[in-house]
Amino acid sequence: MSNSDWPLMVFTLSMQFSVGVVLLYDLFLLFPIALKKEKLPLRFQMILLVALVAALTGVVFSLLHPGNPVNAMKTLSNLNNSWLSREILFFISYSGMLLIVTGLQFRFPSAVRSYKWLLDLTCLTGLVLVYVMSRIYWLPSMPAWDSIFTPISFYLAMFLSGSCFLLLFQLNSGSWTSQKGLAVLIIAIPVIQVALLPVYMSWLEEAGDSARQSVSLLLNQYLPAFYLRLGFEILTIAFGFWAFFSIRSDTLKRRNLFIPALLAFITMVGALVIDRFLFYQQIVPIGNL
Amino acid sequence: MSTFGFYFDSSACSGCKTCQVACKDKNDLQAGIRFRRVYEVAGANWNKTDEGAWEHDIVAYNLSIACNHCENPSCVKACPTTAMHSELDGIIQIDPKKCVGCRYCQWACPYGSPQYNRQKGIMQKCDFCRDYILDGKQPVCVTSCPMRALEFGPISQLIEKYGDNRSVFPLPDPSITKPALFIKPHPGAARASELGGSIINREEVKDEQ
Structure with missing residues (x-):
């Protein structure tokens, strides 16, 4: 395993963990609460925070991977062809939405139903992110x-x-x-x-x-x-x-x-x-x- | 589509590695980076003759491989920054100002051509000695070869002269990227696979960066 693969290992695992937590939280915990119009238990608010920390860990490790991270923003230049460009796009989208929905949950814990659509969208983006992440490795070489x-x-x-x-x-x-x-x-x-x-x-x-x-x-x-x-x-x-x-x-x-x-x-x-x-x-x- | 290509006569190559060294010298490459690599391929079996004696059927030959400036370059598709790009003359080049050194092109290339320069944090590779070509000269690997095993020229001329064979064991299936590399295989190359042949100088040619 080359030195450049360790950050990738941490990145892929932390992002998959983050998406898994958000998705299952949405399906198993938030969905029943939203259905019954109950208030979100304080303890549950921490779950999205953990998922966000995992995603931010991914950000740090993804920046350790390239040899020249100064040009990182240029990695969105080849969306038409490169799965890596697409991964970065979905990675930014997912992390951004997660940040917003986590903030909303802390600010308005009793209004879960009003922003649950954003959490659903975050889940969907996360699922696409995991697929795009896997396509990077789908190489004939x-x-x-x-x-x-x-x-x-x-x-x-x-x-x-x-x-x-x-x-x-x-x-x-x-x-x-x-x-x-x-x-x-x-x-x-x-x-x-x-x-x-x-x-x-x-x-x-x-x-x-x-x-x-x-x-x-x-x-x-x-x-x-x-x-x-x-x-x-x-x-x-x-x-x-x-x-x-x-x-x-x-x-x-x-x-x-x-x-x-x-x-x-x-x-x-x-x-x-x-x-x-x-x-x-x-x-x-x-x-x- | 690349307009230029390499022809390599594996049956003539002695494995002296002058091409590899000349390329390193011309491009001032640090230790561990090789735009051109000479792979030593070998395989053998011991067989019992009718008289009860044992004899071997050894196969050994060399492959001198650089960037093949493929018609369907997987490195160009993979590159997230478009630093790896195809010029109008078909030569695939890396823009050092755009490259982030993510090494994804290295994974995508079935020939291991892009090389990582740790000092600069970017990828580098063979550009057919583009500066020489523009001066009307040949790439340095071609002119340095003492066996005249390497040739460079327009693809159409190379195909007309030597035919369109682009495969030899253990190179990848040429249908993946359509390399601009035309090969005259060593006579023993066809048997190398069945003899369990492999690259025997892996430590020498691997990317050390």
Whole structure:
């Protein structure tokens, strides 16, 4: 992994985390509150702030990536052709809208319904951002990235990180149905990730010499990291089940949720960091030039 | 579309790397940056003969590769600032005032041509020695080659003279970017893939920036 890839790793993960948090917050927490015309709990206001901090972390790390950040504004010059230009456009749009909606939420916590449309639009922009982000890697010159598996992996990372964080955050304040829903996601997404692994590996085996070398790298040079990632994913599933069965409609018993939710969050972070590390590490350019 | 191209006779190349060194000298490139790279490709098997002896069928040859100024340049499409652009004469150049050094062109190019200059924080690459061409001269890699394995000229002339073969193991499928590079493969190149051939001087040619 070259030095220039570390900022990219932090950038992609923090942005996917941010979008995941905002999207699931909108769907699981804000939607029921807006429907019932209830006031937004103070605790919930912090959620968007965390998503905003994650996005701003992305800004800092994205500026560490180019060799000459002084010209950063020129990166919007090739929107017609370059996925990188498009990513920067959606990145600016998403972060800007998130900043506004977070400010509105702190200023007018009881008027959620009036600006929920802006949050919905932020979610939509975030979803497009994650897709555009994945298209950057969809290059014929890099066979290990050049497939539908790249956007799938990015979206799964987005949903998993978002759901783990939200479950941990709303231990005593969320509805038990939303907690159950988040716990189901924490179980289902790593299951999909583990199930996709052999499919992806067998696809790589068929995708030419360079792709086969990527498999060889994963199964030889990076085998310990590969197994560690798998282990973290399986642990996340296990903690997801523990969390699911700890959720009761009785509020007092929700305290039992803290330990499995925290453990699921920690193992999720481990799995995603190693997964993204291997993503950058496994590339073998076409022709291996 | 590029109007100029390189012809490379892999069967004539001795791998002396004079082209690589002359290019570095002419462009005053720091250590680790190579606009032209000479890849050493080799592969071999041991086979048992009918008499019970063992013999090898080694294949070894060189590929001298720079920017191929492709007809369908993936680096130009990838560049977010339009610093990487195609001139009217088809030569693909980098505008140093626009380049942010994001290295996306390096990912997109299947030939590893754009090179990162850490000191300047920008990308650099072969421009066919455009200043020489404008003076009516040939690129320095071509004139320096002691084996006359490299040639430069208008694409139509090169195709007429040498045919339109643009592929050789292990170069990428030319249909991806349509490189302006015409190749006479080494006679053993066709067997290199089945013999498990690979680039054996990877440490020497990789981008160290």
